[in-house]
Amino acid sequence: MEVRMRKIGFIIHPVLFCLITGLLLPAVVTAPAACAAEKAEEASIEDLLKTAYEHKQHGRYEEAREVYAVVEQKLEQESPKNSDAQWKLIKGLMQIDLETGDTKAAFHRLESGLKQDAQRPELQAWAAQMYYEAGQYPEAKKHVASALALDGDQPRAHLIQAHLLTEAGKIDEANEAYRWFVRYYNRAQPEDAETLLVIAEGATQYARWNSVSQIFNFVVNTLCPDAFKADPLAWEASYLSGLILQEKYNRPQSGEEFQAALKTNSQAAPVYVALARTALEIREFDQSSELLERALKINPRLLEGLLLKCDLEIINGQYKDALKTVAAAEKINARSQLVLARKAACFLLLDGVPGPEDLKPYFDESETDEKTAENKSRFSQLLTKLLAQNPKPGYFLFEVGNLLEAKRQFAFAEFAYLKTKELMPQLSGPLTSLGMLYMAMGRTDLAQQTLNEAFSADPYHVRVSNMRKVLGVLESYGSIVTDHFVIRYDSKADYILGQYMADYLEEIYPEMVKQFGYQPPGKTQFEIYHDAKGLSAHQWFSARMIGLPWIQTIGASTGAVVALTSPTAMKEPYNWASVLKHELVHVFTLQQTKYKIPHWFTEALAVRSEGAARPQRFNQLLVERVPKNEIYGLDELDGVFVRPKSSANWDFAYCQSLLCADFMVAEFGDDALKKLLLSYQKQASTATAIQECFGISQEEFEKRYHAYLHKIADYLKGYPQEESALDFRELQKQYEANQDDPDLAGRYAYRLLRLRKKADARKIAQGVLKMKPAQAQAALTIAQLELLSEDLDSALAVLQAPLKSKTPDVEVLSLAGKLLLKQSEFDKALPVYQKGHATYPYQTEWLQGLSIIYQQEKNLKAMQETHLKLVHLDPADEESMKLLMEGYRKQGKLAEALRWGEAALQVDVLDPETHLALAQIALKLDRKKLAIRELKMLLHLQEDNADLRYLLAQTLLEDGQPEAARTELELLLKQNPDHADARKLKQKL
Template identity: 35%
Template sequence: MWRLRLFICAAILLTGVRLRSAEIESAATLRLQGRYSEAMERYLELRESQPVQAILGLSRCYEETGDASRAIGVLQEADATTAKHPLILSRQAALAFQRGDYAATQAFVDKAIAADATNVLAKWLAAELHRVAGRLEQAEQGYGKLTDMYNTLANVSRAEDIRVFGWAASRAARWNRRAEDFRVLVNDLLPSALEKDPHYWPAHVDSALLFLEKYNRVDAKSEIDKARSINPHSADVLAVDALLSLQVMEFEAAEKSVQRALEIRADHPRALQVAADLHFASFQAQTALEIVERALKGNPRDELLLGRKAAAYGLLDGMQDGPSERMREVMTAVTASNPHCGIFFESIGDVFDLTRKYPSAAVYYERAAQSMPQLIQVPGKLGMIQMRLGEEGRAGELLKQSFAADPFNVRVKNTLEVLDLLQTYAVIETEHFVIRFDRGQEQVLAEHAAVYLEREVYPQVTKLLGFEPPSKSLFEIFSRGRNSSGHAWFSARMVGLPSIGTVGACAGKIVALASPNEMSKPFNWARVLKHEFIHVVNLQQTHFNIPHWYTEALAVLYEEQPRPPSWNAILARRARADALYNLSNINLAFARPRNFENWTLAYCQAELYAEFMLAEYGEDALIKMLQAYADNITTRQAIKRCYGVELAAFEADYRAYVDRVVADLPRRPEEQEESFAALQRAVNEDPQDATALARLARAHLARGARPKARQAALAALKIDPREQEAAYVMARLYLSIGEVKRAMAMLDARLDRREPHAGVLALLAGLHSKAEAWGQATELYQLGRKRWPHETKWLQALAKLYLQSGQNAKLAEVLRELATLDGDNATFRQKLADLAFQRGDFAEAADWANQSLQISVKDADMHALKGQALLEQEKSADAAAALRTALVLDPSRDAWRFILADAYVQAKQNDKAKAVLEELLERAPDFPGAATLLESIESE
């Protein structure tokens, strides 16, 4: 009987609840959609009839729109009965916890549980209070009890409660390394909250955070987008979006999301945290610290923020002698209130990782792991740092441990695959370097890299920088394998994710390189190796304290390449627009370039700083600054200490220096890219303007409107018979109907040799060249070269002309200039090697061949040519090595075998000579001279 009655009672109760909650639910929907003012209106209307739900809703609205004091105030203003409601009490507890008032939290939690022993939020907070006090076992029991409670409940009615169960479950899953539980969370538990309420976006946010923890960007982004489509005005959602962008170094997107989040909630702790991280990432620790301090006002016990505060002190004060006094103070205070503050130490490690202070990051990740082995991400993060420090053995152990605990972490998984691949790689070890590479694909490159690094780079760079790394530097060359490109492996090696845009990178002790042999655009690998080794030395000699701009300045300077014309063009434009970087914002341009131009300008200006410092403060100016950075002083202090000037004066002198550089650059012809309409308007306004008519004619020509082009060009020439652009258009029109002579006459008559028009000049020169009138063509191209020295097209045209006309001496001269201007071009160098060899200049031939191999190392012909050139200089051992390489790359060339045998004979290695000749005779029994040479060796 009583069972039935109970059933009826329950039914009445449930209907009652449902009736009341319809209005509350519609208010909640408005709130979840971010329509806060409408939601608040509803809640205010319901405050009398349903005080508990209305007050809870209001409190959330205030919180989510950034009014923290009203969020608490509205709870405190509740009447005595309402105030005792367990939901109101647990809400009070949650807010107290968020502001770090743990005593108040405890008091509210106790009252809430006394009023309702099944209050989910209060039970969660009870466990959390254990955690923040370092009572990890009790905390874990608390999470476990919540999980048990969830499993025994037939139905959880509130989406909010499901979310809290999710928190407890994910904590328990992490701490107990139950990887499978993550799948349940993401696939079942969180979606069930959305079944209760399809507007409940916090479930999407929690899913996103779980994916983010695994570096699974695609799924995280999809969850965040879903949350955003429900509530576009939630600071919580925007903050997670910012975290996601930061994780893949998309700084601009992160900044945008942070700004929007802070517009909604100026006190949002995670948004402020990302804002600080963005400053850390651009080496502005002081600004980051100020933001962190602002955030700490909202919760002085937030371990994530306190970790960032301690790290900021570490960055500002230097870590070479251990933590500074104020950093130590923060650590003492945090460890006193929580002896197991792993999150705090992890946060310090994160900042040092972000600011590339890898040795320090390792120290604090290690401490995080010790003080809280429960933290699932720490071994993986520590493993990644050990990878960057070149400790691959230790990294492997940590990453395997991390993978076992959490197989869904993409970054860890990718890095383990890199380690697995590296197992198959070969090693060349020299006195100062260890080079790892794919034996099948990069043997030749690795051998050449080893020789180049050891013989040329090491002695030069360590002398210039005044420092020798205490241990061998590890260089890894990644090639295509297991269905991924060398570049993808390289990127995975550096960051665990396929997101790096460059071809080489340095993490202080190791350098990784994508195989130059598989890049679509060839690059000078030798230059990249040298550049990266300069970073290796710089980072170690300054205890990782060198700012980005200064190590790039030195790396680019010592590449010893002239500034490329494209850099000059950008520099000139930006200098004239007064949009150059200075030392306070240049680091930002390296870390967060908004586009390719900014990135290029940053390198260009960095190098100019180094040039300026050498010119202004003498030969030892650069080393002095390195010593200052080793003492971890700021750039401002360093400049004062090294050069005795204030930063402002230094900057002013630098700017004057840049202006002098720019003044020496010729102005490019102003290429006015006016719209067609504007050109037409100009003609309408002044039909007698020959220049305007000529431009319009050219625009018509470009659009294929030949009759109109002709009409306008003729009109222009009628007004000004010397109008060059109009002549150019007419010449093009004549050429289109095959009237070459008329075209040439048209151009010839109008070309102004003092103020030539580039189009007229190039077209006329090309026509002369075609007619093999080499003299005229040369004269015109030389005119262009003189007039536009920073445009390589005149040089290229001359090279082509000299090649066609067989003027080898002049060809070599032009090619030398082109090779200097383009450090990544192998073809120019190959041709120069050929030319030098032909004229019997074997030293130069060997040198150019070597330079071409520094770009295109698999060129068998160049190895052979280098070998022959060396042999001619009686450098028989090196010659034999080069010829051997040539034959490895192309074993079909019997002629090379014969020369190799000759080289061995000269090097007095008759056994080897004999072996080569025997092989040769087996392949080609009649090879001229082979048998005779073999006989002469055998008879000796």
């Protein structure tokens, strides 16, 4: 799923993206060790300017300034004045000022230059660009006019003129102004790098607006390379090429271009911002922040850097911080549509998002000012002022739409994209975003139409291409339509799964409506992706959710649509019913609160709904982090979900969210969760909702909640913690300083063994055991060494002393238990596993060992209790579910047997043994319809099984379905004409 630009043109390859997850950034190119002042004095001005330019293009700004200073001294001594050299000096210094954020100095140089050489068209064009980028449009317009009066073909002046027309809403005139670059290139055929890059920028904008794909190709494969040939130091050529490729989501090639730019200029701040945006798009948030920080350190006034910083803050829900960043950006350019878009997004997310009907009057010329004047919100005031300056602010609307869509404000985003499309139909971006939005909303017919239109406008956009492929796969899928759901599935691979999912969703729907006091309007769409067209199920699922082939989870919900990787296509099984319920909770809570619910609370409700025991990993993290008070505040949790620094942080965010819900129920009653949800439904903030629901401040709430976490962590005392991250050398240093400490020595010996230093480990461990026979790590060291020679008896013998301690080490228990099972010493293994389970009740290892022991002892009651605990701890333990089914079946408890058989299918829906057992149980319960369903599913797996088909025909006849029975018998006799029982049964019809 990749779109590539090559010298021969654009071609599409259906291969997996190479995601940029690490960036090799070049080291800063250092200046020569010393500067020979004498040589500088002797060099000509032309040579000095060339040297200064080289320094500047390599990012050696201080060295460049030093050389320019020598040039300035030489120029002061010249007569007559060399105006060309003077211009190169001013331009070079201005560019350094701008690239390092010293805008004030740059404008000072500009004004000085204009006083000296106002008749230079290039200088006037630069003045126009600088004033335009500062948001001073009237001044920029004046300098454009001056430049074009001096040189009607001044490219930079034409570019700024086109930009100014766009900002004034004169879109048709702006389009013609961008078209000028195509005509000028064809007419003039310029060859210098600077002109080629200005032409490339203008021509690219024309290509965007008019869907001229050949121009993109020409810019990337001709103009930018030609500019680089003309000036091998023009890193800007690689940067521009990378931006175009990045715009099309061609990350591998854009990354190559950005790295090429940094190879020339390691201080090119805009390139770091571009790489930071790439990292953000693939959800590498920490890397994005690091790259952005580097860019802003080089140039603190880099507008695109501040915009990206604002985006990161909005993603994290830090709207007040984002407004501070917007204020900094406004000091650079208060008129920029991109700056105003971020400001508007913050206002909306802080103050409330209006509906489409509330927005329409602002764009309707027939509406009076009084109708819009009633709304005095900050957003309203900003929009009114902007429309007065620019009646077609397409870029503003498009950016606000993107930002609000990221916060799941779909109705606003749709309005913004549609209005952008109306005001500036030249833009392909809104079409792309609108198509993606319709996919997120489950409106696939509209998505298909819109994405096709977007693809025609921009056939090299990777996400559009990928999403159209997803729609192609969906077209081949079957559909099951129920009262409240539409399930889309691969009808060949997942026919059985689709049927069971449909039944399960309808079964839990009434319970969830009652639980949340809410019913989603319309039918919720579930899409189950399987392997197809050479790509894995997970790649298709990922492409469905984000247009790219990788996403961390196996299921996801937009609030309107749920997509899953098919469990039948996964190597590791999972409980699909739990995942369905989890994602359906998101549908309810997100829609019910109009997406205002915090991420942590919707996850808390979703995880809690699964009904499983707290995962072992959660307990591990509680033991490790809570005693150190490494606990996230509620306001932090959303940020952790969005940008976890590690999988452990991700897990702990889920753990804390779940336990916060448990705490609320324990502290404030069974209806606490529903109360809080209703507060979010009223669009309340977390602080307001907590005060309203529980009568305490958020600070007090979190204080009590953290105390609750400490109680749980205390209960888990003795729970095994991960090995200390203490460096081996530090451990060695501590051991050498205090060799008489048996616990320290034991730890050191065990670490030596892991480093394969067996002799040293044995010697130290033996010495420890002489002092303290129950020292766990020393015993484990010797036991492991004995096992290398397969001496199980000696290994067990050395473990006896630590086993008798009050709280045995978990590794000692584990190793001893495994060795005893291996020797079939079940009576001795029993107390070991019982002790392990009593000490660490959330670990499945001890229950699995007990299950083996109870099976050997034929202790059916104990075995059944063990399996019940196992499936509570691990909802994907299909084997325990099947054993429970068989156990209850033998006891004659058929209803319970049926329940556990159905639970087993929620892990492996294609297991023929379970289907057959369920059919047999259903027949004994005289539930013929259920038996018929199970037999049909079994025959879907085993079409040629004559005995099964006969049993199905017989059951259909007994259920009063003679025609269906006849059909099955005819098929059976066609496959097996000599089936005597089938012939007899057919005669009865």
